[in-house]
Amino acid sequence: MTPADRLRALLAEDRLLTMPCCFDALSAKLIEQAGFDLTFMSGFAASASRIGAPDLGLMSYAEVQDQARNICEAVSLPLIGDGDTGYGNAMNVRRTVAGMARAGCAAVMIEDQVAPKRCGHTPGKDVVGREEAFDRIRAAVDARNEGPDILILARTDARHTLGLDEAIARAARFAELGADILFVEAPKTEAEMRRVCDELPGPKMANIVEGGETPDLPAAVLEEIGYRIAAYPLSLMAAAMKAMVETLESMAAGHPRAPHLMDFAELRRRIGFDDYYARSEAYASAARPR
Incomplete structure (x- = not known):
């Protein structure tokens, strides 16, 4: 099975996947040793670990791909890589997706923030227009279909500046374009989280940042709401x-x-x-x- 196949098999199970996020090969090994099923290379934590700088678009595509490759070589867990905005236009998105697949990632996240992007729970973020956002996901899906096997995790940050309705509308279109997993970043209440899961198809991911904008709900509640993945991007880095x-x-x-x-x-x-x-x-x- 490819890494993407292993992730598909996990998503086919009727349960919530708790996903501690890694930032380097060692943190990924500890996650695997603890018995978790998958992990995510947190852009926030990887930027802090690799270059000692905040997650404000400072890491280059080559640095991100190299970090993902090191992690994939150290563990057998399916890894979701953070592809940020794709590092340019739609053609850059295609290159990013193909490169993350070659690095060994099971999935890659592509988002609709303006560049340079920033952590979804920090001030100053904004999103591109709908058509550019859709082009990014269309390009990501095309790269998936034409190259090495990899899943597309489509993220929207539109809730922050344009409201939840716009975020849900964008995510719904991402699904229509072929995204495998949907991620509406930073819903502010449990009611908003329920809307996300009730109104959108397919697997959804919740992003739980301790002290962030999204409610830190128990795993059982997240599962009941309808999330398939619960990501904890900063827990290990904060503890370390x-x-x-x-x-x-x-x-x-x-x-x-x-x-x-x-x-x-x-x-x-x-x-x-x-x-x-x-x-x-x-x-x-x-x-x-x-």
């Missing part, structure tokens, strides 16, 4: 950053034995040292003193 900041504060205060340290043996195991050594036993030239 908090632990790192507190560890640094402890070290600066003269207490190097910080409270958040993972045992060294577990650290090695989770990264893959134990597996490497076990496999290397079959090759005399690879054997090295430990």
Whole structure:
């Protein structure tokens, strides 16, 4: 099965898929080790991790594709890649979709924000006109149909500036154009989330940012509303950053034995040292003193 086939099989199941989002190969490995079924490369978290900068369109297509490739090579989980606005016009969208498929992604997200885009839960975002938005999804679907197998996650941020009716209308047209998964970003109430699921066809994704604009509803409620995927884009990064900041504060205060340290043996195991050594036993030239 291709990564896209594995994602299709998951979406065919009648349940909510809880999706912690990764930002690099190591965070993706931890998600897989925890037993989750899929992950998403969060643009917000990947930008912070790779270039130490906010998610304001600063990462290039090549950097995003490279980050996705590294993640796909490290795990067997289906990965949804963040393709932002497609990095240009409709022809750029086609290249982005094909490139993310070659990187190993099961799906790629294409959105209707103006460029440079920004995190959906931060100020200042806006969307392109309908026809440009539709051209992006049409181009993405064409690239999917003509190239390597990949699903299209179509996102609209129109709720922020144009209202929920416009966001739903855009998402409905995305579905008509052939998008596989729909994502209406930042509904502000549970009632709005129910409208999204009641009025739109196919699988829908909820984006749960702790402290963001969308209600942080329990998984059981999200499933009852009708969502098929619940994405948590910043949970791991926020947890990791908090632990790192507190560890640094402890070290600066003269207490190097910080409270958040993972045992060294577990650290090695989770990264893959134990597996490497076990496999290397079959090759005399690879054997090295430990």
